[in-house]
Amino acid sequence: MIIIINKISNSRCINSQQYSLENLLNLCKLTDTIKNIALTSEGLKYLKPILSDKRAILYFKQASTRTFLSFQNACHILGISCSEIRDTSTSSEVKGESELDAIKTFSQYVDLIIMRHPLSDFIYEISDNLPDNMRIINAGSGTNEHPTQALLDFYTIWKYGLENKKVAFVGDLLRGRTVRSLALLLNKVNGIKLYFVAPKVFQIKSDILEQLDVDYEITDDFEKVLSEMDVIYMVRLQDEYGGTNEVINTNKYSINSSNINKMKDDAIILHPLPRRNEISVEIDKDKRAKYWQQCENGMWVRVALIMDMFGISDVDLLFNKYIEYIT
């Protein structure tokens, strides 16, 4: 499935294709500015009223820890009141109401819908059926996309420098939506090279490869590429989606104390989390392990994204108003 939407309005965050490099870099700078402002209690007080007239709903039909809580806390930081549906057995869907009607209903109470859904295309149906001014964020759509995870991954890589980097994706690339979304974002960066490292049965689908303009390589040989990479992005086996009963041999596709020393000294290791055993816990102490930092970045990137979607994207203006506020 290739869905290319060149112009999705700023009231939607649906897929990676909709972002230009300029959008991405502005979002990174906005995130940095917000993080700096939020370092002090004065700064947090400045941020709190910014969107305090807005309401959001988190509609999550799949399990989530990080995405749900980081969005919820991003809303708290901006003063947005949140409601949630995580268990549809408590919604009128059990009375036979269609999901679209349920969503149309709560869309009348809020300004922003943040949705995670097991079906890849449902986010497009919702986007098509709700008014243009309703803000809608895709917080994970089946095995297809997870654009906000990709935005926070992009930000984390940007912090260490994006130019001419070699980035390897390792693990279940067949069903790993974060890899699909991040590959499409990194595709906007000149000079970057992507490596898709997995056994054949878990390789990334051709719909993503067909959209890549940057150089890429497909391989099943992790040990061979390990020493050359600047960024290694691990993903777990996504076995909840079915499609294959095969498993990945994590003796071959993992980072642990026996192979970490083959990595470049200034490389970084990322993982969208949750992990299983593709990264051993002892690696957490290694200076190259950045996945907990990546996880924290998630909340701040989501603050920036929400602000941007409500029209607050001028980094200098935000900072200058903050200086005025504290002086």
Ligand code: NCD
């Ligand atoms: C990812 C997801 O849900 O796709 N998790 C997340 O949002 N951080 C990755 C995963 O579940 O493996």
